[in-house]
Amino acid sequence: MAQKEGGVAKKGHEEGMEMAIALLQEFGLPLGLLPLEDVIEVGFVRDTGYMWIVQKKKVEHNFKMIKKLVSYDTQITGFVDKNQIKKLKGIKAKELMLWPPVNEIIVDDPTTRKIHFKSLAGVTKTFPLMHLLLGSKN
Template identity: 75%
Template sequence: MAEKEGGIVKNGHEEGLKMAISILEEFGLPLGLLPLADVVEVGFVKATGYMWIVQNKNVEHKFKMISKLVSYDKEITGYVEKKRIKKLKGVKANELMLWPPVSQITVDEPPTGKIQFKSLAGITKTFPVEAFAADQ
């Protein structure tokens, strides 16, 4: 819980969703990266970049453009910095019937239109950034 110390916290779906989107915007990440449902709480510690999201239930979302199914746990945590989320917990991508946890997401800098997902299992996948736009 020390990670959350000094954090800004928003409760409820509407306020939490607004905050999550503003964090993604501020750090240059695609706005559809975290499709959230029934948000309970979103928190962010500006000094460390630590972010947490609590939902009422796990959410599965299919990114249609790349035909990729992603699972989001009730609690998602990570450290946000420019064009990157590292030490990510609570996000898994379906890969050949396995669900390896995604540990890092990076948008290419300088911009190439690509975003990379790295798992603790050593798997790295690259996709077009537009696949994670808010309306996907």
């Protein structure tokens, strides 16, 4: 794939998770953002900010503090930049009976400590960042 050209990839769960966590830290994103399981590969192209994650199966995670069920597909892609991920694919958040895809994640500057999830449908949900960090497994 042309988007992966010039990228660095880590294979396997341990190395993939290390890379994913390092990217979240580097770009000011909360570490609890990607509750992944059985990671096959994580990659990143520094020149463009393109990142990809491949995991064995789809994962659903319940962020209890914000009462939000989120689905992580087997392939997740997006463009990472300071405090945000744009053109995100592979993540959906349950809203009533629907699963709209999350297209963009933005973390406000540290003073407000808010995180925003935007969908292509124009829906934006905002939560205190601390609630996302404290989210735990089902």
